[in-house]
Amino acid sequence: xxxxxxxxxxxxxxxxxxxxxxxxxxxxxxxGCSRTAPEWQHENYTHFLLDVTNETAAQQMFSExxxxxxxxxxxxxxxxxxxxxxxxLTPIATVKQVLETNxxxxxxxxxxxxxxxxxxxxxxxxxxxxVAVPLNLEGESAYVASKAAVEGLTRVLAREFAPLGITVNxxxxxxxxxxxxxxxxxxxxxxxxxxxxxxxxxxxEDVAHVADFFISPExxxxxxxxxxxxxxx
Amino acid sequence: xxxxxxxxIAETLQEMNQSGEFTYETxxxxxxxxxxxxxxxxxxxxGLVKLIVAVEQGIQDRLNITVALADQKALSQxxxxxxxxxxxxxxxxxxxxxxAT
Numbered sequence: 001x002x003x004x005x006x007x008x009x010x011x012x013x014x015x016x017x018x019x020x021x022x023x024x025x026x027x028x029x030x031x032g033c034s035r036t037a038p039e040w041q042h043e044n045y046t047h048f049l050l051d052v053t054n055e056t057a058a059q060q061m062f063s064e065x066x067x068x069x070x071x072x073x074x075x076x077x078x079x080x081x082x083x084x085x086x087x088x089l090t091p092i093a094t095v096k097q098v099l100e101t102n103x104x105x106x107x108x109x110x111x112x113x114x115x116x117x118x119x120x121x122x123x124x125x126x127x128x129x130x131v132a133v134p135l136n137l138e139g140e141s142a143y144v145a146s147k148a149a150v151e152g153l154t155r156v157l158a159r160e161f162a163p164l165g166i167t168v169n170x171x172x173x174x175x176x177x178x179x180x181x182x183x184x185x186x187x188x189x190x191x192x193x194x195x196x197x198x199x200x201x202x203x204x205e206d207v208a209h210v211a212d213f214f215i216s217p218e219x220x221x222x223x224x225x226x227x228x229x230x231x232x233x
Numbered sequence: 234x235x236x237x238x239x240x241x242i243a244e245t246l247q248e249m250n251q252s253g254e255f256t257y258e259t260x261x262x263x264x265x266x267x268x269x270x271x272x273x274x275x276x277x278x279x280g281l282v283k284l285i286v287a288v289e290q291g292i293q294d295r296l297n298i299t300v301a302l303a304d305q306k307a308l309s310q311x312x313x314x315x316x317x318x319x320x321x322x323x324x325x326x327x328x329x330x331x332x333a334t
Binding site for chain 1: 283289293294
């Protein structure tokens with residue numbers, strides 16, 4: 001059996017890098033992308049420099065993936081940005097940037113990824129939300145709105161892609177020690193963690209565990225689902 | 234160019250035939266072979282999606298041009314450009330022409 005082809009966005013650092021290395025260890029052929037080059041490499045890893053909101057660049061990348069690898073098995077839409085501020089202090093430029101990266105970027109990659117997957121009538125797509133959505137976290141209106149949109153997108157695409165043999169699911173992590181939360185005051189993180197049934201910061205391996213479950217061949221009857229970490233619902 | 238596009242559509246329909254999704258008479262796919270809509274259209278909406286994706290990918294491979302054949306303009310036309318092989322080929326040539334300019 002040939003190695004699974006797994007594309008992960010936002011692999012330069014953080015959870016994206018962790019997931020890339022996780023699936024490389026499992027023997028996958030991993031393709032990643034980010035706006036700037038990563039400081040790590042692997043013989044079975046191919047990196048593309050692009051912004052996930054750039055339609056032309058994304059189409060060129062998927063075309064290259066099709067030519068070089070013949071298809072795609074798994075797509076993990078990890079790339080995302082956050083904006084943490086009171087809505088009264090949030091410029092529209094920031095709102096647009098968050099929506100473009102988190103919603104339009106996810107839509108674009110789901111669309112292009114599914115085009116590759118449908119030829120082989122199988123595929124797994126994993127999107128990223130956050131526990132900030134069910135917690136209606138104040139101070140994150142643009143971020144929460146964008147991730148709520150990703151959840152809606154997941155549920156609709158799950159139905160549209162089901163006849164093509166593709167499942168679409170979403171992981172909703174709790175705060176994880178990455179750059180994404182580095183600028184958030186410690187007290188705010190403590191308050192958020194306290195609202196979880198399991199009150200601790202998340203770890204990249206917590207995310208990888210759910211991703212493993214979603215991409216498992218046995219998970220072919222699981223689609224349109226959102227799994228939050230930490231006992232949040 | 235039109236012959237190229239028609240043969241691309243025919244090849245795609247043959248592949249779809251082989252996977253058992255549709256039953257075209259593969260030896261007789263011609264310009265007037267019906268595709269979608271009307272009484273004679275053989276493709277359902279999902280079949281049309283698959284055909285369009287495959288034709289877009291074929292155009293990309295053969296002509297190195299990225300096109301979107303089912304944009305809002307195409308979908309809102311009174312007479313669908315997807316009704317037969319000929320009309321789809323004409324539509325594709327039109328879109329390729331616009332993408333190249």
